[in-house]
Amino acid sequence: MENPFKFGTIVEAEYFTDRVEEVAYIKEFVNSANHLVLISPRRFGKSSLVAKAVNESKRQYISVNLQNVTSVSDLSAKLLKEFFKIHPVERVRHHIKHFRFIPTISSNPVTGSMDVSFQPVADETVLIEDVLTIIERTYSEKKRLIVVLDEFQEIRDIAPKLDKQLRSIMQQQKHINYILLGSQESMMSEIFENKKSPFYHFGQLMRLDKLPRKDFHRYLSERLKKVFPDSFDTIADRILDYTACHPYYSQQLAANVWQIGVLQPETEDAVTAAIEHIVRSHGLDYERLWMGFKRTNRWILQRMAESKPFQTGEYRTSTIYSALKRLQKEGHVIYSDRYELEDPFFREWIAENNR
Secondary structure: OOOOOOOOOOOOHHHOOOOHHHHHHHHHHHOOOOOEEEEOOOOOOHHHHHHHHHHHHOOOEEEEEHHHOOOHHHHHHHHHHHHHHHOOHHHOHHHHOOOOOOOEEEEOOOOOOEEEEOOOOOOOHHHHHHHHHHHHHHOOOOOOEEEEEEOHHHHHHHOOOHHHHHHHHHOOOOOEEEEEEEOOHHHHHHHHHOOOOOOOOOOEEEEOOOOOHHHHHHHHHHHHOOOOOOOHHHHHHHHHHHHOOOHHHHHHHHHHHHHHHHHOOOOOOHHHHHHHHHHHHOHHHHHHHHHOOOHHHHHHHHHHHOOOOOOOOOOOHHHHHHHHHHHHHOOOEEEOOOEEEOOHHHHHHHHHHOO
């Protein structure tokens, strides 16, 4: 049997956990002429959600993750490479002739993949302008392209004033719907809700929460039932209790539980065995991560792992708050109704190694 749970990559088709209302909302929204800004903590499934909604809309789209972008030139090349996947170079050659700096385009005859790059130039701003111009001119108001920019908060680190330049280009475009995703809530809020920011109120703001427990429980139960016909309901509850309904980690734990049920059916407690396996397999990574934390951060993470209060008098409230914000920015801590460790298995590791 094939494992019915998937994590670590874009999740599609039968692996996708119910987000019916969110998918419908995004599909309806991209049929307008507006832009969408989607914010959620890391690994909440926003990239999978957008991919599903866009694919179901039957609209053409391109997608670039800004965490993988190193410069304005690199961003321009990656956008153009994605564009060529749906518009072969031969069909848009007449547009490329108008580029102020002609890109270098090469292909691998074996794999069929294409590479795009630009020679170093003194003013990289013209590159992104030329690329977005060719994209705009290829479409129309009746046939618009969707451009997905993931981890958009990285825009401020790529180059000074790039956000200002991008905004000036985007506000003139009528043939593109932008979907801008981000996992750093404070940075995304600063970009889209600060009146002094170039992207102030650029698009409709949407925040993605954890999956409703009822829906997630049904999703897990339906798939666990084949392997655990007598205990699937209880196991689904235990998984969600442990992960606090976090989409990524729930899928990870469920996948390991399912695997144990298939390969080691004699295991008395598959959930506990799965947790122990995951923590053990990531032990070295967790240790390296732990050694890189400052003493204050370690103290905070220990208190969170053991569900203990912060107000002990050991650190000032301002120091604790600043450290929490840094940990949240780095992705180790998330905040919904309270601060909590993003990775429940790292939480387990911390608790085990600091007893």
